[in-house]
Amino acid sequence: MGFLSQLGLKPKSRVCNDGARVFSRRLLQRLELGRFDDADQILATSSAENRERLTYGLAASEGSAPLIEAWANAKPQSAWAQIAFGASLIVTGWEIRGGSYAEDVDEDNWEPFLCRLDAAEAPLERAMRLDDRLADPYAWRIQVGIAQDIDRSLLRQWFHAAVARDALHGPVHLKYFIASTEKWGGSHAEMFAFARTTAAQAKPGSMIHGLVPAAFNEFALAVRDKGLGPLRTSANASEVSAALHAWLGAGPGQLDERLGRISGGFADWALNEFAVACYLCGAQAEARLLLQALRCEIAPPHGRG
Numbered sequence: 672m673g674f675l676s677q678l679g680l681k682p683k684s685r686v687c688n689d690g691a692r693v694f695s696r697r698l699l700q701r702l703e704l705g706r707f708d709d710a711d712q713i714l715a716t717s718s719a720e721n722r723e724r725l726t727y728g729l730a731a732s733e734g735s736a737p738l739i740e741a742w743a744n745a746k747p748q749s750a751w752a753q754i755a756f757g758a759s760l761i762v763t764g765w766e767i768r769g770g771s772y773a774e775d776v777d778e779d780n781w782e783p784f785l786c787r788l789d790a791a792e793a794p795l796e797r798a799m800r801l802d803d804r805l806a807d808p809y810a811w812r813i814q815v816g817i818a819q820d821i822d823r824s825l826l827r828q829w830f831h832a833a834v835a836r837d838a839l840h841g842p843v844h845l846k847y848f849i850a851s852t853e854k855w856g857g858s859h860a861e862m863f864a865f866a867r868t869t870a871a872q873a874k875p876g877s878m879i880h881g882l883v884p885a886a887f888n889e890f891a892l893a894v895r896d897k898g899l900g901p902l903r904t905s906a907n908a909s910e911v912s913a914a915l916h917a918w919l920g921a922g923p924g925q926l927d928e929r930l931g932r933i934s935g936g937f938a939d940w941a942l943n944e945f946a947v948a949c950y951l952c953g954a955q956a957e958a959r960l961l962l963q964a965l966r967c968e969i970a971p972p973h974g975r976g
Contacts, residue, residue: 694721695728702729702738707746714751720878720937722807723842726755730762743794750802757795757811760787765818788815799832809833810843817850823857826850841878841937844869848882852889859893862886875920881941883914884948891951899951907952915945915957926957930964 701709714722729735736759742749743756764787767780776784792815798808809829816826826847833843851857851865866882873879887907891899916922918941919929933942946961948954 693728695725695732698725698729699732699735699738702735702742705741707742707749707752710742710755711746711749711751714755719807719837720841723810724937726758726807726811727762729755730759731766735759736763747797748801750798750805750808753794753798753801754805754808754811757791757793757798757808757815760791760794761811761815764788764791785819788819791815804836806833806837806840806843809836810840810846813843813846813850817846817855820856823850839873839877839879844879844882845885848885853893854889859890862889870914870917873917875917878918878937878941880914880918881937881944884911884941884944887911887948887952888944891947902951903953905953908949908954911945911948911952912954912957915949915954915961918945926960930960933964 698710698713701707701713714725717725729739739752739755739759743752746752764784767787768776768784769780792812795808795812795815798805799812809832813826813829813833816829830843830847833840837843848862848865848869849855851862853859853862863886866886870880870883887902891902916926919926919933921929942961942965946958946965949958949961
């Protein structure tokens with residue numbers, strides 16, 4: 672069941688779920704040609720958010736797993752190849768497990784799923800050592816740790832190690848946000864505190880501001896059977912609207928103009944999170960602008976797990 676459907680929303684929109692694979696096509700083509708140096712260069716020259724999307728899209732592409740493994744074997748000193756190899760194991764593991772709640776997962780799928788997560792540890796930890804500037808391997812390692820239900824102190828350790836390398840690394844903040852949610856061992860209080868604290872520290876234009884609407888949406892999913900009316904308050908609407916303006920670096924009256932510049936990558940995730948949260952919290956004017964900006968393609972939220 673889709674995220675919006677779970678919230679009881681029925682926008683006249685179709686779900687577009689292959690954007691990351693399309694985005695990664697050029698990277699996949701380099702691996703098909705054995706041009707591993709080119710693949711390294713594509714990732715090295717991308718933003719942290721685009722690297723996350725490229726890596727996920729590559730790992731999710733049909734037939735990519737042996738190509739990524741060949742890249743990692745051919746270039747054992749490439750942090751990018753090791754990150755991609757770890758991500759490939761994670762993504763293919765989740766394809767085996769499926770996205771259902773744990774109690775609905777087929778018993779036969781648990782062992783291969785967990786085996787792939789265990790196998791992802793080594794290349795990701797190798798990538799941490801290969802390049803001490805990169806926060807990316809920590810983001811993926813946190814994703815593995817969440818599903819393994821490991822000691823939460825390790826998740827915090829990896830997060831702090833990552834932000835010591837890149838204080839405003841969007842993907843690592845998103846992965847740790849997921850770890851803070853109630854369904855993955857955190858709590859609503861921890862989730863909102865993390866989203867608000869990190870957003871307050873983020874610069875205008877950072878995707879980290881998208882954690883504020885993501886927190887409201889996660890809360891809505893958790894309490895949907897109790898009704899969503901209490902979410903619709905002027906304080907919540909103002910908070911989500913302020914986060915939206917901060918994400919876009921928009922002053923009063925500039926939302927429409929700034930939304931017109933948005934396209935692809937993590938912007939799809941943020942647009943979706945903000946659109947739903949604005950609707951739920953009662954920021955109706957912003958919700959209408961965001962739905963227009965989505966161009967009738969609702970992008971499934973990133974990394975729900």
